[in-house]
Amino acid sequence: MPQSIFDDSEGMLAMLRDSVATLASRQPGAASVRQKRAAGADMDKVLWTAMAQAGWTGILIPEDLGGAGLSLTEQAVVSEALGRALISEPVATGAVFASILLARADASVERGRLVAGLVDGSLILAPAWKDGIGRSVSARAADGGYMLSGEKRHVDLAVSATDFLVVAALDGGFGLFSVPAKGVGLSVETAHGVDGAAIGTVRFDQCWLPQAALLARASSEAELLDAAITSARVALAAELAGIASRAVEITIDYTKARVQFGKPIASFQVVQHRLVDMWSDAEFACAAVVNAVETLADGDAQAGRMAVLAAKARAGDAAVSICRRAVHLHGAMGFTDECDIGLYLKRAISLNATLGQPEDLRLEFVNLERAA
């Protein structure tokens, strides 16, 4: 059924897909989501550790820094497979986003420590880049280091984090800071995320950091963040495409097995047409992901950005709307918490809302195109 089709002459991508499926068979995603939700947790430590051991937290980290040195192709394949399996760990932010931030930071002992911990799973890094409304985070020089104040929202892994990667205004420009979770002046508040994971709001109240905490600086926020956002969006799009594809399969299976009026409900033409629409939407999502990865690799920055915007929008819309229709085709069963299809819907909504909803991404695409 639908899947992102990349050139895989060596069979390496198929192997990656298989290893995600193997992990999922040992630790089913849906069960993990339910546990996480019941515990009010923001991650599944067992799953994350297993993923780190498999090398999936450092896919995009260059080899000379101790990572796998692979490309967005491999990342997309892993993310798509995780989406299919409903393994809902915050890979796009906690691994991909963090990897790119660190890979582009200045070489330093602190960066070395963070990268090593991300790759082997001993550190949990939580990128925090989105400012609270009217409470943006800023840093100023103080006592031979920096003092941070302000608030970041929508932070994944905020409870489990050992270290935060925080973007803060600094001297008219911006800095990327490494902030230990146990630091004085840092506090975390959480709310329930729809996908079962807790989402953090992180407050910095006169939080002092040593000089070495400054990992990178740039004149604009975009310069610090754009590359990380782009890669994370590709990972999100791939995960959404995986969710979309799997939701179609689950629904085909369900409607073939569910008998009403003496026939499988999948035999009714209305249901068939709807399933065809869903399948086609998932195929479009997968094609968009492949296009994003390949266009980025071609090196034309503008074309790459546009392709990523398109893919994230397409895959997000596809995943959410496929899952909505999937829930409906499950009848009352789809409205229960026990049925996994609802978890797919919720995960799709959450990822779709991360790093830009389709409406915004499409506008950005058109604005870029028309500015060119």
Place this chain on the structure above:
Amino acid sequence: MTSATDWNALADEAFREAFRDLVERRLPSELRFIRKQRPLFDEVSVWYHALAEEGWLAPVWPVEHGGMGLTPAKHMIYVEEWGRLGCPRIPDHGLGLIGPLLLEHGTDEQKAYYLPRILTGEHVWCQGYSEPNSGSDLASLRTAAVRDGDAFVVNGQKIWTTLAHCANWIFALVRTSRDEKVRQKGITVLLIDMTTPGVRVRPIANLRGETDFCEVFFDDVRVPVANVVGQIDQGWDVAKSVLGHERIFLGATTRPEIAIERLEKLARARGAFEDPAFRSRYARHRLDLYDLGSAFERFAKVLRDGGELGADVSMLKIFTTELYQRITEETLTLAGEDARYFDDIEAGNDQVDAMNLFLDSRAPAIFGGSNEIQKNILAKAVLRLPS
């Protein structure tokens, strides 16, 4: 106390005023505009009993049975005000379904026994139609009732039974015989005391994490034959006749109205009305709702003129349930990254239950006959399309 005939004689505005006055006096403010779609009996019993004391609990029941005897026209005002004033839903299967069923098909003894107990709240009812293998295809139901002297012995299972965990009576469709050609035959309406040995209820959590519906199991449950409503084996027609003019309410504007109020609140708080792209999307929803009002009115007029509703009224149900979904989806779009929250989200100094409503909006397109089933009916009964 005003007698019921007077309610119908009252000018519409005066009737509205009387209802508002009642709400002001008797509905505790903490029960107004509550988030829960389906409160349990105990959570809203104050309101239930207050309505009973004031004689406002059963708007369409005849006066001699303790109802208000309202005409459909006045009943529509009642329902409208109920929603507008934020009255909480009360467990209403007794008032809205079993009451009318007994009034039409019940014996005098049944009416005398059950109706007053609904009004006092002693009996709280739930509706046992759907089964695990009989949803859209209700006529395939299999819960078996086998005659044993002056009782039926019931075995089987119902599912999706709303509020079964706070009900003590269930009106169930059971199979008393089998006719291979006409599956609707051999179905009987049975009133079952849920405290009878052999009845077991298991609540089922829904997408919103609430438990509104349940599974109900019957294991050798003895039910007196006197608890049959109408004729044995003729329950299908009994069950189908029940909704009558109330089918119009399946198409009411209430749900999308609630949803658009939330959308507007969030849009105001975020300045979205300044954004032309949002305004244009909002305008579509707003006019969908406005036009639903017009279409509703077209059917309401039929009722006010003393006519009866046809199958075509189902078009309202399809439209309103889909509009409810579209508006709640729009609210999540507007919420941006906040659409990741399960919890209510900030809208200025207020909160909006964006996810709660989005998830809730999945259900009405399924229950009460899914939208596909409604369309099948419209295709056949209204457009007379060939098989």
